[in-house]
Amino acid sequence: MSKTGMEREDWAVYNALYPGVAFQPEHRGQLAARLREIAARLEAPPVVTNELPQPEVSKNDVAPTRKRRGTKPDLDFASYQTRYVALEILYLGHAYDGFARQESSSNTIEARLFSALERTRLIPFSAPWQSLRYSRAGRTDRGVSALGQVVALELRSSARVGEPLPDPGQELDYPGLLNRALPEDVRVTGWCPPTSPDFSARFSATHREYKYFVVAQPGEALDLAAMQAAGAAFLGLHDFRNFCKMDVAQVKHFQRRILDFRIEAAGPASGGRRLFLLSLRGTAFLWHQVRCMAAVLLMVGRGKEDPGVVAALLDVRAHPAKPLYGLASEEPLLLSGCRYAPGELRFLRTEANRDQVCKVLGRALDSHLVRASLLSEILTKLGEDECALPSAGRERRARRHGERVPLLQRVREPSYEERCTKIREAGGKLAGDFPDENDTEE
Secondary structure, three states, X not given: OOHHHHHHHHHHHHHHHOOOOOOOHXXXXXXXXXXXXXXXXXXXXXXOOOOOOOOOOOOOOOOOOOOOOOOOOOOOHHHEEEEEEEEEEEEOHHHOOOOOOOOOOOOOHHHHHHHHHHHOOOOOOOOOHHHHOOEEOOOOOOOOEEEEEEEEEEEEEEEEOOOOOOOHHHOOXXXXXXXXXXXXXXXXXXXXXXXXXXOOOXXXXXXXXXXXXXXXXXXXXXXXXXXXXXHHHHOEEEEOHHHOOOOOOOOOOOEEEEEEEEEEEEEEOOOOOEEEEEEEEEOOOOOOXXXXXXXXXXXXXXXXXXXXXXXXXXXXXXXXXXXXXOOOOOOOEEEEEEEOOOOOOOOEXXXXXXXXXXXXXXXXXXXXXXXXXXXXXXHHHHHHOOOOOOOOOHHHHHHHHOOOOOXXXXXXXXXXHHHXXXXXHOOOOOOOOOOOOOOOOO
């Protein structure tokens, strides 16, 4: 087949999948995901039933019968009005590959959300994001959870074309509909129409709040006063290039403003452990910023670094490149809230939906408490067992690991300038003077 013939065939496939929608470069990921879904269905084995084939009969030979129970005619979206709404969402992210949809994985919260939106007929199947005016407040990474995630998009209203939009209290129960189609670890807790027609879940946010849970092991002494003193240096506007995962193709500016930092006890824990909570509030966050901040603060709390190390790393003239250190775990990180101008969002919540969400999460909490108690019992029993034999290789392992190198004396990652030079030499593109795409944590 000639190149022209292949192009005609490609356009025929695209137009069959997205009739009437002009192709844009940003549609590539969505198109690839759709083709993967089609390929997966084609590869699936045929469904075998025990039913015998029925002979073909003319529709004039039989009396009309009722449709099978449970079947629904396709909804005519053109007959309904749409409504621009904000949704308030919580999720436990431990089983997912992050919030935002990805070309490399369908196991994301956003993919589950859009699947539920399509199944409940609140949006047309495979509708382009641009037509929905979709925006998200944060794009949390793999394993990160959220209590106050916010998305905004156009949804089908109960009003038909030509009718006025109903009062919010008389509108479709968006949280109730979606929660019946979502997995139990993803819940919609409220919705509202934004007061501003130009509202963006991302750009209209004034600040975001994160919480990071820290477990102190039995006998471990965390110096909370030292951690609080170190964390105080974060307050204000600073360059956080030494406290993030740098992506110079997307982000050019690394200044972020931290509005509040606190560390406090977070209640009892099991097995002789103690639980503490780091709370952060800032206008925006870089990729992995909170986890980098937590990692350095934990070094201070465990006596491995001086509290002044935070202020030193914020001085990018003295330290233009990030020293090598590991990220804090993603599992304890929670996006606890996204805040907007007063009166911008007035989320509507029903008692019935709240009770149902609490019931689902209560079952999950019961399960985790039982598992924690089981593990605590097992660890207690193992701690009581006598060990008569020495541990082989302990001294050899200690010699191999050697002494710990202080943070400011470690090998450095490439600086921002070095990364830019490398990308330019390879013919790549760098971030320009536009709002950073990855301006929310993880």
